[in-house]
Every structure is written in structure tokens, then in C-alpha cells.
């Protein structure tokens with residue numbers, strides 16, 4: 001079990017961190033989140049081109065870097081800390097599910113779709129992310145139904161949709177311009193990550209992977225389950241970054257803000273809360289490293305690690321983001337201040353994969 | 369030898385040598401002789417002081433072996449509670465700061481179970497604020513010291529052969545600057561040890577009186593009047609050793625563990641399940657944090673004050689867990705099991721974890737000041753000579 005970063009991972013972290021500090025500081029985040037696209041396409045291109053983030057875990061044969069989930073976690077922690085707007089996380093989710101399908105399912109579709117994602121030229125998303133996946137039905141190569149929220153659903157060139165079939169769940173690919181597809185951009189809580197409602201009405205779709213048997217008749221029912229575990233780990237890494245950045249921000253502020261003649265960080269009511277937030281950070285960090293290690297090295301431990309990551313880190317991230325906002329005082333409630341951006345990202349992330357109780361229920365099934 | 373082989377041998381050794389009956393910490397009072405005998409075997413087998421320097425009697429191995437052994441030992445319970453202060457705090461302090469003579473005299477004997485050690489810091493008027501202590505040490509004619517004063521809450525002192533004593537050697541300077549750490553022979557004339565019955569009904573700790581106790585030359589650990597810095601070293605080791613559970617019982621014997629609770633509660637009840645999941649989440653989170661700290665230590669990153677976060681989290685988990693377990697089990701949990709154990713024993717013992725080794729509030733102060741570098745609180749005592757200060761409950 002590896003819970004600390006390797007020298008290469010520390011380099012990756014430094015590279016992503018310094019790139020984001022220059023290309024997407026918070027002032028730029030605010031500008032981009034209010035722009036028509038909701039993100040800066042040039043920054044996104046460089047992130048995938050120079051740093052190769054969208055293809056990080058994609059195998060080299062499909063045009064990616066062939067890195068591990070522990071490396072991906074390092075990168076996503078940084079994009080989370082920077083509150084990077086845009087479709088990186090959604091595209092990474094798509095890369096994860098396609099990579100899993102490629103490893104087990106002999107489909108032409110995967111081979112054709114992955115290189116664009118790895119190159120950063122295809123913006124993709126995976127939906128629905130919530131555990132209740134019965135909203136879309138597949139029959140005869142078309143999809144019908146609705147997905148109430150899909151991250152970056154309106155921006156994506158490629159939609160990977162989990163649909164119900166006669167034999168359980170399967171993964172389908174839908175092109176942006178497909179007939180019968182309508183996408184309604186939503187105004188959601190977190191302005192740094194857009195979401196859309198997707199409606200399918202006899203929309204032609206390409207089968208990418210079945211949740212049941214593959215073309216050779218081997219059972220691969222676990223493909224989607226494992227992919228969603230990996231998605232949970234990736235999201236937890238982003239949440240860890242949001243948590244860390246929120247804590248850093250309030251620690252810095254509590255050293256300079258003065259009330260009653262002293263810095264607020266010298267008051268125990270403040271200091272002790274920050275200490276508790278630090279404890280959450282330490283544990284969240286250890287859990288994310290463990291879960292990312294399990295993703296790469298210990299498949300048997302992944303389901304528990306992934307559920308643990310969402311159950312602990314998701315909650316911890318929101319609690320820290322909330323307390324970091326509150327400890328700023330009145331300025332924390334203003335639109336001008338960045339505190340609400342962390343708060344909103346944290347809450348959106350906490351429920352992104354379904355109500356948090358579903359992770360706890362899953363964990364209960366596994367450990368009790 | 370590769371690690372797997374090391375681990376396999378450790379497992380075999382433990383299976384053959386650990387006494388079968390659960391050796392719960394508090395029961396060790398009756399079993400000091402057994403504990404000493406077990407430590408000697410542990411030492412002879414090469415499992416005592418795994419990472420301690422070979423020069424002084426340790427094994428000189430790495431954290432990897434230590435962790436491998438600890439993981440195996442966590443499945444059972446080593447009957448070494450009376451040695452926990454010596455192994456976790458006093459010994460590591462001597463390794464860091466002791467003179468070659470002190471190391472040669474004590475380390476091997478400590479590791480072999482020939483010496484039981486205690487930590488003589490707290491006093492009636494000085495616990496959290498330990499630098500407010502009043503026990504005095506004045507130079508003796510032979511170059512040693514004469515000690516007068518009182519200590520309290522001293523764990524395992526009733527069995528101890530030696531103690532690490534923190535005493536005041538200068539009252540003219542501010543309180544942190546006039547302290548000295550001394551090795552005291554607990555069998556010396558003038559040392560009186562009185563066991564104190566604690567809330568569990570047993571005596572885990574003691575009060576100690578020093579009446580003109582003579583301490584031999586060569587007993588200072590660190591510098592004269594540099595005792596605060598020596599004490600900080602001990603306290604860092606203390607927090608790390610508490611959080612990593614030196615001398616504590618393994619999960620097998622913890623009646624509030626998930627495994628044990630599964631047997632006594634209805635695991636199909638959705639409300640029960642949710643509470644058990646919460647316990648699992650918190651336990652895993654802390655276990656992984658502790659594992660991370662030990663990997664960092666191995667990689668040369670000293671955890672320092674972050675050990676206080678692990679100690680605080682363990683204190684909170686221990687109290688949460690015992691509370692939850694008793695509430696889940698209901699009224700039958702209230703009956704002590706033979707030997708003072710069971711869930712009643714667990715809930716009665718739980719507060720110790722939040723008090724011994726520094727309270728939760730003090731841990732939060734340390735995390736705030738030394739990990740997060742927050743501004744310190746204004747203090748009335750920092751630059752005032754000790755003799756002009758109010759301490760304890762004086763007004």
C-alpha cells in the first residue's frame with residue numbers, strides 16, 4: 001500500500017500546480033465561468049496538450065499516457081484546488097469508462113472513440129452518474145428517456161450513456177448532433193461546473209460495452225461497476241483538492257484578519273476549528289491515496305476503498321468548505337469573495353454521484 | 369531476509385509465544401512478572417526495539433520490519449502495557465538525547481523488560497501547563513541533585529524502576545527556562561508512590577512524593593535548564609506512540625470493535641447499520657492516516673506536531689466508539705465482564721485517551737500553532753520570572 005507520493009508524482013503535482021497558477025488563477029476562473037462557453041478552450045487545449053490530463057490513464061495503444069489512477073488523483077487534486085471550470089472531469093470520467101471497456105470488451109467503438117479523448121480534441125461526458133440509472137432505455141440501437149443532470153452535457157461532443165437493456169445495463173455512445181437528442185443547459189448551484197438535462201427520443205446510439213456478456217461470451221458485468229468505482233476515486237481526488245484549498249485560504253486569512261486587537265487565528269474558537277479541519281484533511285488525503293493505490297494495484301480492495309472515499313472525503317470536503325466560508329465572516333457571503341465557489345463546488349461534488357447515503361449503504365453491504 | 373519471510377516468522381513466533389488469555393492492559397497489574405518474562409522472550413527473539421540502534425541493544429532494522437511486526441502483533445495482544453511508557457516515551461527520549469553512559473546503562477535493559485519506566489511530568493498544579501511545575505531539584509555536593517516535590521497521574525509508577533522527572537532548577541527565570549530533565553531511581557530513599565484509584569475502579573496511575581531524594585551525578589537528560597526542550601522530545605514521542613498504540617490491546621480484545629459488535633446487535637436494522645458504517649469510516653480513516661505517517665517517517669519526513677492530530681483523532685474515536693457500542697448494545701452492556709472488561713469497561717476507560725498525553729484542547733492548540741502556524745494566544749506568563757507567577761489553583 002502506497003500512501004505517499006513518489007518523486008515523479010511530486011513532479012506531476014508541481015507541473016499541474018504551476019500551470020494552473022499561471023493559466024487559471026481564481027480571477028480567471030470567475031471570468032471564464034461567466035463566459036458563454038463556461039470555460040476557456042485555449043486553457044483546456046493546453047491542459048490536455050502540454051500536460052496530457054484527459055488522456056493520462058488512457059493506455060498508450062489508444063493514444064494516452066498509460067499512467068495510473070494514483071497519478072490521475074494527483075492531477076485532479078490540483079484541478080480541484082484551482083476550481084478549474086470546464087469539462088475536464090467529465091471527459092476524464094468518459095476516459096475511465098472507455099478504458100475499462102477497452103480492457104475487457106472487444107469493441108470497435110472503444111478503439112475509435114478513445115484517441116480523440118486522449119488527444120483532448122473530444123469533449124465527452126458520462127451520464128447518468130447517480131446510482132439510479134434507470135432513466136434511459138435502449139432498444140434496437142436507439143435510446144429513449146431522460147437524464148436530469150449531466151455534467152457538461154451541453155458542451156460535450158460525445159455522450160456516454162448508461163442505459164437499461166433487456167439484459168441489464170449497457171454503455172452507449174451518442175454523438176452531439178444525433179437526431180432526437182435535446183440538451184437543456186441548466187443554471188445550477190456551482191457556476192464553475194455546468195450541467196445539462198439530456199432527453200433522448202429514439203436517438204441513434206452505438207453500443208460500446210454491455211454490462212452483461214461481451215462478444216466472446218465472457219462475463220464482464222463488473223466493467224461498469226469497476227468503472228464507477230474508479231469515477232468515485234477520481235472525484236474524491238478533486239474533493240481533496242477543494243478541501244485543501246479551502247483550508248489553506250482560511251488559514252491564511254485568519255493570520256491577517258484582526259478583531260479585538262488580535263489576529264482571529266489566535267482565538268481558540270477559530271484555531272480549534274481550523275485544527276479539526278486539518279485533521280479532516282490528513283484523513284481525507286490518506287483515504288484518497290489508499291483508494292487510488294487500490295485502483296491501480298489491488299482490485300479486490302477497490303469497491304470498499306471507493307465507497308469509503310466518497311463517504312468520507314465528500315462529507316469532509318463540504319464541511320471544511322462550509323466552515324472556511326463561515327470563518328471569513330460577512331465577506332464570505334459576498335459574490336465577490338471566492339469562498340462561495342468552494343462551498344458550491346463542494347456541495348455539488350458531494351451529491352454528483354448520487355445522494356451520499358448511497359455510498360454509505362454500499363459500504364455497509366461490503367463491511368458489515 | 370525478505371519482508372514476507374520476516375512477517376511470516378513474526379506471525380509464527382507470536383502464535384507460539386503470546387499467552388492465550390486476552391491480556392487486557394489494566395489486568396497487567398497482576399501480571400507484571402509475566403510481562404517482564406514476556407519482554408525478555410520478545411527481546412531474545414529480536415522483536416523488541418526493532419528500529420532502535422543496534423549499538424545500544426536495538427535491532428537496527430527499518431520501519432518496514434517494524435510495521436510488519438506491528439501488523440502481526442495487532443492481531444493479538446502483547447502483554448506489555450507496563451512497558452508502554454518506557455518503550456513509547458522514555459526510551460526514545462534517551463535514544464535521542466541521552467549520554468552514551470545513560471544509553472549503555474538503560475536501553476538494553478528497558479528493551480529486555482528488566483526496567484519499567486514512568487514519566488514524572490504532571491503535578492497537581494501543572495498538567496496542560498506542565499512548565500508551571502513546582503517540584504524543585506537543587507545541586508547536591510557530589511554533583512548530583514536533591515529533589516523535593518509532588519507528581520500526580522503518573523501511569524505505571526507503582527511498578528516502575530526508573531522515571532523521567534521534570535523538575536525546576538531555576539526560579540529566577542521564566543518558567544520554560546528553569547526546568548531540567550533527570551533520570552530518577554524509583555527505589556531510592558525518599559520516593560513514595562501511592563496508587564490512585566481512577567474512575568474504572570483500578571489504579572492505572574499514582575501520586576508520587578519526593579522527600580530529599582538524592583539523584584546521582586550523570587542523570588541529566590539534555591541540558592541543565594534545558595528541560596523544556598527535552599520534555600518536548602518526550603511529548604512528541606508520546607503522541608506518536610499513543611496514536612500508534614504501543615502496548616495497547618489489539619482489535620481482538622476490543623469489545624467495541626466492529627467485529628465484536630456484529631455479534632451483539634441486529635445488523636439488519638438500517639439505523640444500526642448506518643451507525644456501524646460511521647464507526648467503520650472513522651476507524652479506517654484514522655488507520656490510514658497512521659499508516660501514512662509511518663510511511664512518511666520511513667521516507668525521512670518526520671511527522672512532528674502532526675502526531676498531535678493522530679492523538680486527537682484517536683481520543684475522539686475511542687470515546688465515540690465506546691459510547692456508540694454501549695448505546696447499541698443496550699442495558700446488558702452495563703454489566704462488567706470478569707476482570708473489569710466488556711463494554712462497561714470500555715466506556716469507563718474511554719476518557720483516559722482524551723486526558724492522558726495532553727487533552728483534546730491542548731492537541732488543537734498544538735495543531736493550530738505548530739502545524740498551521742497560526743498566531744499564538746497572548747500570554748501572561750511568558751517573560752515573567754517563575755517566582756513571580758501564579759500557577760495551578762493559586763490566586
Ligand SMILES: Cc1cc2nc3c(=O)[nH]c(=O)nc-3n(C[C@H](O)[C@H](O)[C@H](O)COP(=O)(O)OP(=O)(O)OC[C@H]3O[C@@H](n4cnc5c(N)ncnc54)[C@H](O)[C@@H]3O)c2cc1C
Pocket residue numbers: 268453486487488489490492493494495496497520521522523524572573720721723724725726727728729730733
Ligand atoms: C489516564 C491518564 C494517564 C496519565 N499519565 C500520565 C503520566 O504517566 N505522566 C504524567 O506526567 N502525566 C500523566 N497524566 C496527566 C495528563 O497529562 C494531564 O492530566 C493532562 O495533561 C491535563 O492536565 P490537568 O489534569 O492538570 O488538567 P488542566 O490542565 O487543569 O486542564 C483542565 C481543562 O482546561 C483545559 N485547558 C488547559 N489549558 C488550556 C489551554 N491553554 N487552552 C485550552 N484549554 C485548556 C484542558 O483542556 C482541560 O479541559 C495522565 C492522565 C491520565 C488521565
